[in-house]
Amino acid sequence: xxxxxxxxxxxxxxxxxxxxxxxxxxxxxxxxxxxxxxxxxxxxxxxxxxxxxxxxxxxxxxxxxxxxxxxxxxxxxxxxxxxxxxxxxxxxxxxx
Amino acid sequence: xxxxxxxxxxxxxxxxxxxxxxxxxxxxxxxxxxxxxxxxxxxxxxxxxxxxxxxxxxxxxxxxxxxxxxxxxxxxxxxxxxxxxxxxxxxxxxxx
Amino acid sequence: xxxxxxxxxxxxxxxxxxxxxxxxxxxxxxxxxxxxxxxxxxxxxxxxxxxxxxxxxxxxxxxxxxxxxxxxxxxxxxxxxxxxxxxxxxxxxxxx
Amino acid sequence: xxxxxxxxxxxxxxxxxxxxxxxxxxxxxxxxxxxxxxxxxxxxxxxxxxxxxxxxxxxxxxxxxxxxxxxxxxxxxxxxxxxxxxxxxxxxxxxx
Amino acid sequence: xxxxxxxxxxxxxxxxxxxxxxxxxxxxxxxxxxxxxxxxxxxxxxxxxxxxxxxxxxxxxxxxxxxxxxxxxxxxxxxxxxxxxxxxxxxxxxxx
Numbered sequence: 001x002x003x004x005x006x007x008x009x010x011x012x013x014x015x016x017x018x019x020x021x022x023x024x025x026x027x028x029x030x031x032x033x034x035x036x037x038x039x040x041x042x043x044x045x046x047x048x049x050x051x052x053x054x055x056x057x058x059x060x061x062x063x064x065x066x067x068x069x070x071x072x073x074x075x076x077x078x079x080x081x082x083x084x085x086x087x088x089x090x091x092x093x094x095x096x
Numbered sequence: 097x098x099x100x101x102x103x104x105x106x107x108x109x110x111x112x113x114x115x116x117x118x119x120x121x122x123x124x125x126x127x128x129x130x131x132x133x134x135x136x137x138x139x140x141x142x143x144x145x146x147x148x149x150x151x152x153x154x155x156x157x158x159x160x161x162x163x164x165x166x167x168x169x170x171x172x173x174x175x176x177x178x179x180x181x182x183x184x185x186x187x188x189x190x191x192x
Numbered sequence: 193x194x195x196x197x198x199x200x201x202x203x204x205x206x207x208x209x210x211x212x213x214x215x216x217x218x219x220x221x222x223x224x225x226x227x228x229x230x231x232x233x234x235x236x237x238x239x240x241x242x243x244x245x246x247x248x249x250x251x252x253x254x255x256x257x258x259x260x261x262x263x264x265x266x267x268x269x270x271x272x273x274x275x276x277x278x279x280x281x282x283x284x285x286x287x288x
Numbered sequence: 289x290x291x292x293x294x295x296x297x298x299x300x301x302x303x304x305x306x307x308x309x310x311x312x313x314x315x316x317x318x319x320x321x322x323x324x325x326x327x328x329x330x331x332x333x334x335x336x337x338x339x340x341x342x343x344x345x346x347x348x349x350x351x352x353x354x355x356x357x358x359x360x361x362x363x364x365x366x367x368x369x370x371x372x373x374x375x376x377x378x379x380x381x382x383x384x
Numbered sequence: 385x386x387x388x389x390x391x392x393x394x395x396x397x398x399x400x401x402x403x404x405x406x407x408x409x410x411x412x413x414x415x416x417x418x419x420x421x422x423x424x425x426x427x428x429x430x431x432x433x434x435x436x437x438x439x440x441x442x443x444x445x446x447x448x449x450x451x452x453x454x455x456x457x458x459x460x461x462x463x464x465x466x467x468x469x470x471x472x473x474x475x476x477x478x479x480x
């Protein structure tokens with residue numbers, strides 16, 4: 001899974017019927033300190049994540065293994081909000 | 097999902113029978129302002145997208161989770177037309 | 193799907209039994225003008241493509257959604273020969 | 289599979305119900321000498337790996353083929369701890 | 385599929401039970417002349433490949449479509465040993 005930061009949201013009225021009711025967030029990959037490093041992509045939120053949250057995203061068919069995303073044409077899902085990351089014995093990120 | 101811009105279309109007469117009837121569009125990945133940044137790839141359109149539209153594309157097996165693409169040998173689908181993107185509390189893109 | 197050009201072929205006598213009878217072509221990703229830009233990879237041909245043809249390739253599980261590649265250990269398939277690409281209102285590629 | 293080194297761990301209280309009970313480790317891709325070369329990502333541990341271990345990770349749907357990860361929304365799994373790597377006839381890595 | 389060269393092997397005693405009995409080889413992506421160009425990764429051998437062999441590897445769920453890898457948590461498989469590659473009408477690689 002990728003460490004990513006929620007930076008925004010997307011709105012789409014015209015969409016496949018299987019997307020109706022999903023919440024689309026704009027995220028960017030982040031490092032172990034929670035700083036964004038990657039380009040933006042869009043993921044379906046399943047855990048009520050908010051702007052600035054550091055999250056985990058799963059890609060591909062794994063993105064469809066939640067109750068919310070099952071059988072939907074989505075290839076990225078936010079399925080966890082990170083409380084903390086510990087690397088090398090020290091906390092590199094803690095949710096404030 | 098990737099944010100992408102529709103830049104053109106592709107025509108193929110000789111193709112696998114499961115591709116017959118699909119509409120093939122040329123898209124390029126775009127940033128949160130709707131400006132193209134990536135190389136071109138081809139995606140099956142399921143939402144009647146048009147040239148210049150900012151869209152979302154799903155890849156891999158997720159691309160086959162629409163009524164149009166089910167069981168077809170396609171690994172990229174356009175399944176939403178973006179109305180707007182909001183990043184950092186401001187609209188970075190609005191469909192004109 | 194990726195736009196790719198057929199540049200050669202591969203021969204393998206020793207292979208998984210599920211590969212027997214498949215035609216393996218060497219392709220390289222190409223731009224909208226049909227010029228090669230990417231590194232070589234090998235795809236199973238399902239549309240009788242020939243050297244120099246500009247084709248579409250599908251990857252991953254989608255590569256197994258043709259009659260020829262079903263249940264085979266292949267992750268890239270050629271499933272269309274491009275007649276033309278139109279970008280920005282102009283033909284950028286036409287099959288000669 | 290990728291050669292990766294376990295560098296830390298991740299904690300997430302808010303998560304999809306299918307993630308409950310999984311152990312999330314932070315890993316980074318490594319070279320044949322066991323030195324980290326890649327950016328961090330998060331994988332579910334299925335083999336009781338510890339900090340500093342050189343491991344193999346599998347991605348995508350393959351990450352769900354273990355008893356622990358079956359049907360879960362995870363796209364990376366640690367499913368082996370490496371004892372040694374031999375390249376060019378010499379050991380380039382041995383677990384200490 | 386990727387063109388890759390077998391450069392070594394990996395040993396792992398602690399592993400998921402579904403990995404028991406698999407032969408893990410270290411490979412690196414190669415060009416059409418059989419020269420290594422990419423970073424190392426690990427693939428399950430299904431064709432008795434040996435050091436120095438130029439092979440094809442399949443990734444993702446396609447890696448599980450052989451008798452040896454079915455239902456196993458592996459995302460890369462060696463499923464063919466290349467005899468030759470022909471590009472631009474000339475042999476660029478022949479197995480010696």
